[in-house]
Amino acid sequence: MNILFTFVPPETVQEGIRQEYSDFAIHFSRIGSAADFLPEAEIIVTYGEDLNEDYIEKARKLKWIMIMSAGMEKMPFEACARRGILVTNARGIHKIPMAEFTIGTMLQHVKQFPAIRRNEEREEWDRKVKVGELAGKHLLVLGIGAIGGETARLAKAFRMKVTGINRSGREHKDADQTDTFQNIEAYLPDADFIVSVLPSTDETYHLLNEEHFRLMKETAVFINIGRGNLVEEEILLKVMKERIIAHAYLDVFQTEPLPKGHPFWKMDNVTVTPHISSITENYLPRSLEIFRHNFEAYRNNHGSYINVIDLSRGY
Amino acid sequence: MNILFTFVPPETVQEGIRQEYSDFAIHFSRIGSAADFLPEAEIIVTYGEDLNEDYIEKARKLKWIMIMSAGMEKMPFEACARRGILVTNARGIHKIPMAEFTIGTMLQHVKQFPAIRRNEEREEWDRKVKVGELAGKHLLVLGIGAIGGETARLAKAFRMKVTGINRSGREHKDADQTDTFQNIEAYLPDADFIVSVLPSTDETYHLLNEEHFRLMKETAVFINIGRGNLVEEEILLKVMKERIIAHAYLDVFQTEPLPKGHPFWKMDNVTVTPHISSITENYLPRSLEIFRHNFEAYRNNHGSYINVIDLSRGY
Numbered sequence: 001m002n003i004l005f006t007f008v009p010p011e012t013v014q015e016g017i018r019q020e021y022s023d024f025a026i027h028f029s030r031i032g033s034a035a036d037f038l039p040e041a042e043i044i045v046t047y048g049e050d051l052n053e054d055y056i057e058k059a060r061k062l063k064w065i066m067i068m069s070a071g072m073e074k075m076p077f078e079a080c081a082r083r084g085i086l087v088t089n090a091r092g093i094h095k096i097p098m099a100e101f102t103i104g105t106m107l108q109h110v111k112q113f114p115a116i117r118r119n120e121e122r123e124e125w126d127r128k129v130k131v132g133e134l135a136g137k138h139l140l141v142l143g144i145g146a147i148g149g150e151t152a153r154l155a156k157a158f159r160m161k162v163t164g165i166n167r168s169g170r171e172h173k174d175a176d177q178t179d180t181f182q183n184i185e186a187y188l189p190d191a192d193f194i195v196s197v198l199p200s201t202d203e204t205y206h207l208l209n210e211e212h213f214r215l216m217k218e219t220a221v222f223i224n225i226g227r228g229n230l231v232e233e234e235i236l237l238k239v240m241k242e243r244i245i246a247h248a249y250l251d252v253f254q255t256e257p258l259p260k261g262h263p264f265w266k267m268d269n270v271t272v273t274p275h276i277s278s279i280t281e282n283y284l285p286r287s288l289e290i291f292r293h294n295f296e297a298y299r300n301n302h303g304s305y306i307n308v309i310d311l312s313r314g315y
Numbered sequence: 316m317n318i319l320f321t322f323v324p325p326e327t328v329q330e331g332i333r334q335e336y337s338d339f340a341i342h343f344s345r346i347g348s349a350a351d352f353l354p355e356a357e358i359i360v361t362y363g364e365d366l367n368e369d370y371i372e373k374a375r376k377l378k379w380i381m382i383m384s385a386g387m388e389k390m391p392f393e394a395c396a397r398r399g400i401l402v403t404n405a406r407g408i409h410k411i412p413m414a415e416f417t418i419g420t421m422l423q424h425v426k427q428f429p430a431i432r433r434n435e436e437r438e439e440w441d442r443k444v445k446v447g448e449l450a451g452k453h454l455l456v457l458g459i460g461a462i463g464g465e466t467a468r469l470a471k472a473f474r475m476k477v478t479g480i481n482r483s484g485r486e487h488k489d490a491d492q493t494d495t496f497q498n499i500e501a502y503l504p505d506a507d508f509i510v511s512v513l514p515s516t517d518e519t520y521h522l523l524n525e526e527h528f529r530l531m532k533e534t535a536v537f538i539n540i541g542r543g544n545l546v547e548e549e550i551l552l553k554v555m556k557e558r559i560i561a562h563a564y565l566d567v568f569q570t571e572p573l574p575k576g577h578p579f580w581k582m583d584n585v586t587v588t589p590h591i592s593s594i595t596e597n598y599l600p601r602s603l604e605i606f607r608h609n610f611e612a613y614r615n616n617h618g619s620y621i622n623v624i625d626l627s628r629g630y
């Protein structure tokens with residue numbers, strides 16, 4: 001059996017994979033240079049951004065595609081469906097890094113680490129910095145699914161109050177209360193941290209407007225690790241220029257990379273990070289773990305796959 | 316009944332206290348200006364650094380001293396014992412801010428927030444920063460009592476492995492394993508974060524030596540929020556100059572404030588914070604909560620005080 005990885009991991013990782021799957025023919029090659037391997041490949045392991053109908057057609061023996069990420073906008077699902085190819089992905093591996101990033105951001109804010117670091121640079125021993133706490137603060141999570149839920153779980157460990165917003169308003173085990181976006185105005189005036197992990201959909205496009213920000217506390221902190229088009233950029237700029245809330249930590253933007261010279265870079269109440277919340281040293285090990293599990297299911301034909309994609313729905 | 320506060324909180328806090336205890340005579344005055352109030356004071360509320368035998372003698376009606384901190388090195392315990400004065404303190408209020416500070420420091424390290432911030436200052440969108448995680452990392456807590464235990468509890472929520480070191484080696488509910496310092500060499504080579512919350516005692520003075528650091532990983536991170544004399548300063552300087560471990564986050568020092576020009580300030584693998592881990596906006600509210608509880612016990616004479624000090628032992 002031939003397995004084609006359409007990305008080339010570090011040598012040590014390649015070696016580990018070859019050893020673990022030593023009974024099989026393993027090829028590491030970007031798809032553009034994989035013409036020799038494609039016709040024989042029974043399994044393709046990909047980041048999901050390099051396949052197209054043509055490649056699927058050439059991969060005559062292909063039975064299973066493992067996507068090592070959660071993004072699948074570029075996948076040729078129809079071609080896969082016609083051939084009955086199994087598609088699985090690595091959904092779920094983002095929740096730990098993104099939740100850690102969010103809590104780290106909130107701690108940075110209340111503990112004033114950047115201000116303390118500026119004092120350090122001046123060799124200034126200043127104990128008057130106003131240090132706060134997460135304990136007792138109110139976190140409002142927009143989109144309490146896997147990532148938002150993990151964030152909520154950690155927030156509860158920090159003795160925070162947590163309100164979750166989701167489509168159905170159904171309860172979440174790590175939120176004190178859950179509701180739908182329709183009722184969000186009831187929670188905005190009390191929230192200390194408003195965190196969005198919402199994806200980009202028709203429903204979430206420009207969902208937060210100026211009025212929502214005007215309902216928040218002056219001390220409120222907005223953290224966006226979901227998608228940049230949740231708020232119209234001009235609105236967010238206005239909100240932060242007028243200091244309607246205390247701080248915005250933005251990891252996602254309408255245009256990425258955020259261009260040099262963009263006002264967000266220099267605003268003292270806006271912190272820009274380069275869409276980095278899901279990045280982690282554990283990305284590959286964790287997605288390989290899902291591959292490992294699914295490979296066992298595939299080999300033994302017992303069918304208990306993780307993250308099977310419904311090709312007709314695309315998720 | 317007269318209650319003397321030997322510190323002067325903000326007006327709004329004074330007002331709140333006066334309202335809450337409106338049946339009693341409340342005085343706010345530093346001890347040096349409190350000569351008129353001392354003879355009538357039945358209760359003294361203090362930070363514990365301003366009393367002496369002379370004041371105790373003058374406070375002829377004094378029955379209870381509430382210390383709004385945990386430090387009691389300067390308390391005239393013998394004089395209190397002779398008069399049978401009840402002494403209680405605010406032990407336990409440090410654990411939340413100090414544990415949050417420690418987790419915040421660890422997240423800052425793995426998420427590389429300072430490096431990302433430097434990129435932000437240059438308006439540089441750089442996603443190649445090597446971002447890590449707390450999940451799966453090994454935390455070694457030197458001194459797993461109230462503060463170390465709260466840190467361990469949070470670390471477990473972050474899916475870390477936790478080893479606790481205490482005097483007895485007895486188990487702690489939030490540590491995967493606990494042991495005594497004698498056996499620490501078994502844990503140092505595996506630890507990713509070594510956090511000390513140890514107080515200054517004869518036992519802890521210069522307890523960590525060069526050999527201990529040489530047993531740690533090159534990637535290890537040392538965080539000291541206990542006392543500066545845990546490690547001889549020259550040793551710690553040498554360890555960090557030779558880059559035997561990756562980073563030291565120091566909140567406490569042999570000499571405080573850390574003098575300007577001290578090499579720690581400028582070392583890229585040492586982060587200096589000004590003994591700030593226990594500072595929080597909630598300090599006064601939280602110690603007042605203990606006072607409130609104990610005041611009820613005192614008034615109703617039901618004896619269920621929090622944090623009664625054994626005057627013969629001094630803690």
